[in-house]
Amino acid sequence: MKTSAFNTGEIDSYLLQQLPPGNKLVFDAKLMLCPELLETVEWQRKVHHLVQLRGRQQFKAQINAVEQTVFSMPEYSSFRQKLWRLFSK
């Protein structure tokens, strides 16, 4: 695997807004002077975004599965009846 010339951890700290103020200033300056670093930061930001989307998709899938369970399994029948009564008025 090709490794990056840039510090992945430092980029992460920058993206997560965890760099101390002084280090952030230095990093901002590096970004202005080095287009390659800027490009790497943007790709890493995209990974963060994709991982967030994946996490949310998987969480929603899990919510759906739980919802299916409570709306179908016999042990939750009284729960369902209570809900149906709310919407049958």
Next chain:
Amino acid sequence: MKATNETREDWLTRLYLTAFPNVARHIAKQGGSLDEAKDVFQDALVIYYEKAVAGNLQLTHSEQAYLLGIAKHIWYHQQQKQKGRVSEEILNFKDIAEEEFLQPSTNRLLRYLETAGQKCMDMLQAFYYDKQNMKEIAERFGLSGERSATVQKHKCLEKVRNNVKEKSLTYEDFCV
């Protein structure tokens, strides 16, 4: 959830049984349907979970009351939107409620990443989405300790970043 070691599935089941009826009652009173109540509750759970794991939550009331509050907020803004009243607050809110309408290119890229390295994606997700710390990640992925987990996470991040860059440049339509 973390403090009690309750699994996420158990936590969700408990909230369906204890918090959903109040949300459904509110939506029913407002003239909504059960399906609409289910949709609103799902979005409320996502918002609640993401705030909770990020540590951005200081509960002054019960989880059930908090979820009801979020659900009322979502329902209100959905109704405003249907009436054509789009406010700045609604625009800020669409992040969660409309996330499903992802661009096809993003979904393709996510599918590609799944096949290219599920374990790495799982690890990155544990850190960036579920906000697990390095100790928890080390235990979950069978690594020797926090240092090893940190190194592995950085390797994964570089690998995925290179894959995303390569695929995005190879297939222009992957670019968002």
